[in-house]
Amino acid sequence: MNMVVYPGSFDPVTLGHMDIIKRSAGIFDRVVVCVLNNAAKKTPLFSMDERVNMLKDVVKKYDNVYVEQYSGLLVDFAKENDIRIIVRGLRELTDFDSELQMAQGNHMVSPDIETLFMATDPKLSFISSSMVREFASYGRSVRGFVPDEILPLIESKVKNNQ
Ligand code: PNS
Numbered sequence: 001m002n003m004v005v006y007p008g009s010f011d012p013v014t015l016g017h018m019d020i021i022k023r024s025a026g027i028f029d030r031v032v033v034c035v036l037n038n039a040a041k042k043t044p045l046f047s048m049d050e051r052v053n054m055l056k057d058v059v060k061k062y063d064n065v066y067v068e069q070y071s072g073l074l075v076d077f078a079k080e081n082d083i084r085i086i087v088r089g090l091r092e093l094t095d096f097d098s099e100l101q102m103a104q105g106n107h108m109v110s111p112d113i114e115t116l117f118m119a120t121d122p123k124l125s126f127i128s129s130s131m132v133r134e135f136a137s138y139g140r141s142v143r144g145f146v147p148d149e150i151l152p153l154i155e156s157k158v159k160n161n162q
Helices: 015-027 048-059 074-080 093-109 129-137 148-161
Strands: 003-008 030-035 065-069 085-090 114-119
Touching (some): 003 015, 003 074, 015 085, 048 065, 048 148, 074 093, 093 114, 129 148
Parallel strands (some): 003 085, 085 114
């Protein structure tokens, strides 16, 4: 079985992420979306459980997409689950440096695991979770940035945080 992991912090999941999930689900037998911690992003807006629940809600329409969470290294998650391919979306050139570094670092510690990059749909490439968090925190609607199903959750989270 052709199984891949699509990792990220998903704080929160965006339509850009959804594009990569949908396209990966069309290519591979099974896609495991794995929510991990990004050491560079200190204080997530959503807890790990909230991010996982949002993802589960928005991927339930795909019968070959699963959502997991992991608190260790991505390559260890992949190994534990017999996954040899990591999928990452590339939005623009500014993603490239850090993505290449991460892929090469992961390859160094686990040469049997490959990272494949998928170019984001250009209509969605400006979207980032951090932009979503910023607009939402100033009370702006993030419709068109994230799946409609999670809009109420984002709005209530931001209200409760004020
Ligand atoms: O959505 P993000 O924040 O760009 O995803 C980055 C993520 C979570 C995939 C990355 O930080 C990660 O793999 N974290 C788990 C810890 C790990 O394996 N670190 C080594 C690679 S940098």
